[in-house]
Amino acid sequence: MRPERRIHNHRPLYSVTGGRVFYDGHEVKDASAASFVILHDGYARDTWNVYFDGVKIDGASSGTFKAMRDGYARDTWNVYFDGEKIDGASPGSFKVMHDGYAKDTWNTYYWGRKI
Numbered sequence: 001m002r003p004e005r006r007i008h009n010h011r012p013l014y015s016v017t018g019g020r021v022f023y024d025g026h027e028v029k030d031a032s033a034a035s036f037v038i039l040h041d042g043y044a045r046d047t048w049n050v051y052f053d054g055v056k057i058d059g060a061s062s063g064t065f066k067a068m069r070d071g072y073a074r075d076t077w078n079v080y081f082d083g084e085k086i087d088g089a090s091p092g093s094f095k096v097m098h099d100g101y102a103k104d105t106w107n108t109y110y111w112g113r114k115i
Contacts, residue, residue, distance in 0.1 A: 013042075013053075013054075014028075014036075014038045014044050014054070016033050016036050016038075019033045019034075020033055021033050021036050021044075021046075022054075023044075023051070023053065023054025024053075024054065026054060028051060028054045030049070030056075031046055031049070031051065032046040032047055032048065035047040039065075039067035039073075040067050040069075041067055041069065041070070041071050041072075041073070041082075042071075042082070042083065043065075043067040043073055043083075045062045045065050046062065047062060048062055049062055050062050050065045050075070052080070052082065052083025053083060055083065057080065057083055057085075059077075059078070059085070060075055060078070060080070061075040061076055061077065064076040068094075068096045069096050070096055070100055070102075070111075071111070071112065072094075072096045072102055072112070074091040074094055075091065076091060077091065078091060079091050079094045079104070081109075081111070081112025082112060084112065086109065086112055086114075088107070088114070089104055089107070089109065089114075090104040090105055090106065093105040
């Protein structure tokens with residue numbers, strides 16, 4: 001059985017208007033509207049920060065951040081699933097496969113959990 005996770009449809013929940021950024025009707029505090037980029041699967045970034053579902057991901061590198069698919073993302077130093085860091089995952093070799101599976105050089109993951 002698949003772990004519970006939020007499914008993101010194709011309707012972006014982010015909005016940039018009036019020099020402010022919103023997610024699902026709530027303002028994203030400290031987000032830079034001028035540089036805000038909506039990615040997919042709930043991810044977005046601005047010049048300084050990365051966000052998942054409108055919440056800043058601490059330590060994520062905005063300059064190298066890439067939303068992959070199925071909730072997976074990476075930057076130079078870390079791999080993320082639904083906005084949470086996957087401890088020990090290797091961003092340099094990380095690949096999303098299909099149906100929630102992903103792998104790196106050493107491990108296989110299912111919906112963000114090492115199996």
